[in-house]
Amino acid sequence: MPQKHLNIKAPPVFIFEPPDRSKKENTIMSTLVIVGAQWGDEAKGKIVDVLGNQASYVVRYSGGNNAGHTVITGGKTFKFHLLPAGILHTNTLSILAGGMAICPKALLEEIDRTRELQADLGALKISPAAHVVFPYHRLVDQLEEAARGDNKIGTTSRGIGPMYTDKVQRIGIRMGEFVNPEIFRERLHQVLEFKNRLISLLGGEPVKFEDLYDEYCGYAERLKPFVSDTESVLQEAVRRGDRVLFEGAQGTFLDLDHGTYPYVTSSHPTAGGACLGTGIGPRDIHNALGVCKAYATRVGEGPFPTEQDNEIGHQIREQGHEYGTTTGRPRRCGWLDLVALRHSARLNSLSGLIITRLDTLVNVMELNVCTSYDLGNGPVDYLPATTDEWSRIQPQYQTLPGWSEDISGAKSWDDLPINVQNYVRFIEEYTGTPAAILSIGPDRDQTIILRPDLIWA
Numbered sequence: 001m002p003q004k005h006l007n008i009k010a011p012p013v014f015i016f017e018p019p020d021r022s023k024k025e026n027t028i029m030s031t032l033v034i035v036g037a038q039w040g041d042e043a044k045g046k047i048v049d050v051l052g053n054q055a056s057y058v059v060r061y062s063g064g065n066n067a068g069h070t071v072i073t074g075g076k077t078f079k080f081h082l083l084p085a086g087i088l089h090t091n092t093l094s095i096l097a098g099g100m101a102i103c104p105k106a107l108l109e110e111i112d113r114t115r116e117l118q119a120d121l122g123a124l125k126i127s128p129a130a131h132v133v134f135p136y137h138r139l140v141d142q143l144e145e146a147a148r149g150d151n152k153i154g155t156t157s158r159g160i161g162p163m164y165t166d167k168v169q170r171i172g173i174r175m176g177e178f179v180n181p182e183i184f185r186e187r188l189h190q191v192l193e194f195k196n197r198l199i200s201l202l203g204g205e206p207v208k209f210e211d212l213y214d215e216y217c218g219y220a221e222r223l224k225p226f227v228s229d230t231e232s233v234l235q236e237a238v239r240r241g242d243r244v245l246f247e248g249a250q251g252t253f254l255d256l257d258h259g260t261y262p263y264v265t266s267s268h269p270t271a272g273g274a275c276l277g278t279g280i281g282p283r284d285i286h287n288a289l290g291v292c293k294a295y296a297t298r299v300g301e302g303p304f305p306t307e308q309d310n311e312i313g314h315q316i317r318e319q320g321h322e323y324g325t326t327t328g329r330p331r332r333c334g335w336l337d338l339v340a341l342r343h344s345a346r347l348n349s350l351s352g353l354i355i356t357r358l359d360t361l362v363n364v365m366e367l368n369v370c371t372s373y374d375l376g377n378g379p380v381d382y383l384p385a386t387t388d389e390w391s392r393i394q395p396q397y398q399t400l401p402g403w404s405e406d407i408s409g410a411k412s413w414d415d416l417p418i419n420v421q422n423y424v425r426f427i428e429e430y431t432g433t434p435a436a437i438l439s440i441g442p443d444r445d446q447t448i449i450l451r452p453d454l455i456w457a
């Protein structure tokens with residue numbers, strides 16, 4: 001039997017032309033992540049304020065009002081917990097992205113407080129995908145910490161951990177649902193019943209539905225005008241080559257995956273978190289700068305190998321006013337840990353460092369920097385993964401000479417004493433990462449930009 005010919009046309013041949021990689025003119029490098037390179041409180045707020053007016057968008061991508069950023073400008077002190085520090089620039093759109101944990105009450109108080117100090121603020125947008133922090137989250141945070149006893153994490157008690165737990169458990173309420181009263185009512189009904197069982201189990205007083213609903217509907221009404229899609233806005237901005245600055249909160253070693261687990265926060269402050277939290281793909285993050293203090297601090301519990309619970313630690317705390325912006329807790333202070341900082345540089349693909357608080361070290365005449373760890377069987381220069389190993393670390397130090405000059409008025413690299421310059425050079429060399437900016441005081445003006453080319457690639 002003659003074979004029937006099926007009339008199938010061959011598919012068109014697809015000719016793949018590899019892009020000409022020698023062409024540079026179409027490469028738009030306009031996005032920058034500012035990430036905390038240590039345990040948080042590295043003065044990211046000041047840096048974002050300084051760089052914010054060069055950006056069209058400033059975006060918070062993780063965490064909530066567990067963060068605390070201080071910005072001092074024009075004789076006024078602004079304390080931010082949720083608003084991106086870019087809000088102070090009228091030509092900037094500030095975005096609270098989907099990876100965030102947003103307490104509506106705290107956000108509205110912060111908006112009102114900021115407006116009182118400065119009438120003209122930049123515009124604000126909140127992602128409908130961001131999760132909402134409710135009073136039951138704060139209550140659970142406190143009850144769980146109390147139940148942990150000696151093993152407490154030392155959280156900020158802002159309900160952030162319990163909110164992210166709800167997110168993972170798929171019972172969280174997102175901003176987009178919160179600002180629709182009907183959907184909010186339904187969702188809150190389902191969730192609160194569940195949460196109240198947990199609260200009773202932990203020995204707390206159950207939360208009343210109507211009180212919570214009525215109060216929070218008021219907040220939702222005020223926040224509704226700010227809530228609309230932020231992912232496509234940012235994706236379009238990146239396509240156009242607009243400058244987008246991603247403002248990290250907390251710090252690398254508080255990252256849920258990369259920090260000193262379990263003494264960590266429950267989100268992703270590392271540069272990778274900027275992708276997860278905003279919907280921007282990894283190839284669209286062009287640059288990352290890590291903010292680190294010239295020494296180290298930590299708040300809350302957890303491993304801190306270079307901690308100086310002694311006269312030196314006390315001196316640094318007092319000279320640097322090292323008390324938490326969010327909780328007022330005294331911060332634990334210690335020497336700069338270069339083993340950790342180098343790991344942070346690699347983890348965040350840092351193109352440069354922003355070294356802050358150099359002025360605080362005045363009159364600490366012998367500066368130790370940790371260059372390796374001893375876990376009991378010889379020196380290692382990598383980060384261990386378990387708290388047991390962290391607790392066994394004996395930091396090995398190199399000592400560098402300090403300085404007694406007041407450097408807070410320096411305007412350039414050449415104004416800095418040689419010992420400051422050598423300290424910075426040592427950090428650059430050990431971490432393999434150049435210093436892009438130095439900060440020598442809390443004011444915008446007390447900033448020395450060393451490598452503008454490392455800021456916007």
Ligand code: IMP
Pocket residue numbers: 039040041066067068153154155156157158159160161249250251254263264265266299300301
């Ligand atoms: P949480 O984020 O409130 O759950 O707290 C978990 C840990 O992260 C605690 O050790 C806090 O002190 C710490 N932490 C949270 N936010 C910050 C911050 O912005 N700076 C420094 N430490 C923080």
